[in-house]
Amino acid sequence: MTQKKLFYIETFGCQMNDRDSEIMAQLLTKASYQSTKDIDTADAIIVNTCSIRGKAEQKAYSLLGALRRRKKDNPALIIAATGCVAQQEGQKMLTRMPHVDLVIGPKQIYQLPELFERALSQPQGIVSIDKPKSFHIPPYLPSLNQGLPYKRFVTIMQGCNNFCTYCIVPYTRGREISRDVKDILAEVRYLAQGGVKEITLLGQNVNSYGNDQTIDQRTNFSSLLRQVAQIKGIKRLRFTTSNPKDLSDELMQCFADIEFLCPHFHLPVQSGSNSVLKKMNRKYTRESYLEKVDKLRLYRPDIALTTDIIVGFPGETDADFAETMELLERVRYHGAFSFKYSSRPPAKSCEFEETVSEDEKAKRLSILQKRQQEITLERNNEYVGSEMELMVEGESRAADGQWAGRSGSNHTVNFMSLEKFVPGQLVRVVITEGCQNSLRGKLVE
Numbered sequence: 001m002t003q004k005k006l007f008y009i010e011t012f013g014c015q016m017n018d019r020d021s022e023i024m025a026q027l028l029t030k031a032s033y034q035s036t037k038d039i040d041t042a043d044a045i046i047v048n049t050c051s052i053r054g055k056a057e058q059k060a061y062s063l064l065g066a067l068r069r070r071k072k073d074n075p076a077l078i079i080a081a082t083g084c085v086a087q088q089e090g091q092k093m094l095t096r097m098p099h100v101d102l103v104i105g106p107k108q109i110y111q112l113p114e115l116f117e118r119a120l121s122q123p124q125g126i127v128s129i130d131k132p133k134s135f136h137i138p139p140y141l142p143s144l145n146q147g148l149p150y151k152r153f154v155t156i157m158q159g160c161n162n163f164c165t166y167c168i169v170p171y172t173r174g175r176e177i178s179r180d181v182k183d184i185l186a187e188v189r190y191l192a193q194g195g196v197k198e199i200t201l202l203g204q205n206v207n208s209y210g211n212d213q214t215i216d217q218r219t220n221f222s223s224l225l226r227q228v229a230q231i232k233g234i235k236r237l238r239f240t241t242s243n244p245k246d247l248s249d250e251l252m253q254c255f256a257d258i259e260f261l262c263p264h265f266h267l268p269v270q271s272g273s274n275s276v277l278k279k280m281n282r283k284y285t286r287e288s289y290l291e292k293v294d295k296l297r298l299y300r301p302d303i304a305l306t307t308d309i310i311v312g313f314p315g316e317t318d319a320d321f322a323e324t325m326e327l328l329e330r331v332r333y334h335g336a337f338s339f340k341y342s343s344r345p346p347a348k349s350c351e352f353e354e355t356v357s358e359d360e361k362a363k364r365l366s367i368l369q370k371r372q373q374e375i376t377l378e379r380n381n382e383y384v385g386s387e388m389e390l391m392v393e394g395e396s397r398a399a400d401g402q403w404a405g406r407s408g409s410n411h412t413v414n415f416m417s418l419e420k421f422v423p424g425q426l427v428r429v430v431i432t433e434g435c436q437n438s439l440r441g442k443l444v445e
């Protein structure tokens, strides 16, 4: 029997990349390759790159650079770069790293086995990043043997049309393409039949799902959510990510109507200042954002809100930053991911004059993060005494004898029990303590 060739995938970046890596692994497995967790034994190495921040891009380049020696010792080794940096750099990546065999964009990953075959017979590198003429996300059923058995991400769309001025996604992932509703439902049904209980619908801007479909075939995001929620076996439903400008009343109504829709909403605000939001091309104002937050809380009073914030965007003044801090106090997010602005070519903001020094950015970030940490702790303590349903994730790393579960509000909750639990099991706890990054609870007997 011939031994199967081994492949290793290193993934950087977001859940979209995780999902693309899963698809690539499945395609290669079908094409008689076998996955390995040991990069040193691999016959093919795929580096799935991310370019959203400079650090992730550097890490991917540094791993690719370190493989130069391996390729020299073993010319038969296939080295492939995929993901956003590959899409963005294309031929430039091959010029900089001639030992790389394949540079493949996110829409070309479905051709991976064929590209591997070509790489084996073609000594010079191959770049495959051109937009296919009419791209349609192919039907896909994930492997039930890979990934968590109780919760999964399901991609519903790719790309983004919004062109926020700091963001490279429309350049690397292209314009919005919605997956066929029947393919999405088939995948969720398949996962549910395989024992998966929690589904997160995934896209760069899920609220605009369906906008690229013809009117007679269009299913909007709210309708998709309602259809997914009816699939037998699904106990929890989440989605990410949303641009606030596209958050409709119809979607908010889903939080009131769909029992399985988890009470957590990640609603990236980016800035509390209208002039900065305008320069970011976010297409909403501070006022319209706050109005949506208030409305959302009317539909679902227990909803936990999280956000993303950028500090030090070109032109951000002390007064603009103060408005972001005020917005933080007004919304009192349960958590926030915050970053210093950095320019990412070819995003439009690279043309803007940088007016905030690195020191000032660091100062603003530290002020914001310190205050948000306090608010998060206050928010976490507000849960004390309340009862929650958790999906058990496994034994807790916090202490022996403790278990960890995730609440609908997306909090990690640790609880003590001598009982044994299976990951994915649903249990009820009463919250006894709010900590900085988690909650503590007591099992309801």
Ligand code: SF4
Binding pocket: 160, 161, 162, 163, 164, 167, 168, 169, 170, 204, 205, 243
């Ligand atoms: S909506 Fe999100 S993905 Fe789209 S351009 Fe803006 S930040 Fe990027």
